[in-house]
Amino acid sequence: MTTAANLPPVSDEVVVIGAEEAARNADKQNMRHGRPKLSAPLTGLMWLIVAIYALPLLWFILSSFKPGSELFTYPLSMIPREWTFQGFIDAWERVDFAQYFLNTATVALVTTVLTVFFSACTGYALAKYNNAGTRLFFVCILATTMLPTEVILNPTFTVIRDLGLYNSLSGIIVPSVLTATGVFMFRQFFLTVPDDLLHSARIDGASELTIFFRIMLPLSRPILFTLAIFSFQWRWNDYIWPLIVLNDPKWYTLQVALRSIVGAENIDWPVLLGASVISILPLVLVFFVFQKYVLNADVSAGLKD
DSSP states (O other): OOOGGGSOOOOHHHHHHHHHHHHHHHHHHHHHHHHHHHHHHHHHHHHHHHHHHHHHHHHHHHHTTSOHHHHTOSSOOSSOSSOOOHHHHHHHHHSOHHHHHHHHHHHHHHHHHHHHHHHHHHHHHHHHOOOTTHHHHHHHHHHGGGSOHHHHHHHHHHHHHHTTOTTSTHHHHGGGSOOHHHHHHHHHHHHTSOHHHHHHHHHTTOOHHHHIIIIIHHHTHHHHHHHHHHHHHHHHHOOHHHHHHOOSGGGOOHHHHHHTTSOSSOOOHHHHHHHHHHHHHHHHHHHHHHGGGOOOOOTTTTOOO
């Protein structure tokens, strides 16, 4: 028979750990009992918002599978009564998708890579180098976001024309390389990185380029991929600037080419819907591939208290 005198002594650490575990269990039980009362209405509201946003997109995609005679029949129906792929076939045959896809992909990929790189460099310099005038320079960069795009179209076009970049893909890429949004995102992130991490790297003999490429860029991977997704989407959907810069149809991007489907008096809706659905497929693919990388970074890695 085991008596209390024969039991091993219980240390204070075990008592503290047991108390913390009991407190956590109590909190979990309280949350478990109190959460359904609050989470059910919030969940219902969330699904309502999802339905409101998803309904137009779902209607648009399903309409691309309808024949032209069914698009405007009354009463309207979301589900096609007669499923057809003729709109996609006609769009692919009527529009040179291979060339337009290549042009758009070239602009989107090159611009995205350059935007992420130069935004990271600028954001790092503004966050970690406290030189005179850096804050003023950053304010000037942010001030450009207050200017509507239409205001700077004329001077930007004049510069592009004088540089000999008119009617070329370079004329679309160059003005879009550096964005105030990208600089702001990287600067705000780099401000959260402890300076002790940089000092430790410098003590170990790392150069400034090594610190930037081997420490700061890997830590900023969530911002990097987030900006990459946004930049790719911006450049892929851009319409106004390519329409102004490009004159030769062989350099048209996809959005400008889709505009050519719309006639002055007649619109072939099945072809336009099919071509539009095809054009958004790369954006959906990019989002689903890279969304897993948009995670929180562990900026405290490598540091000790």
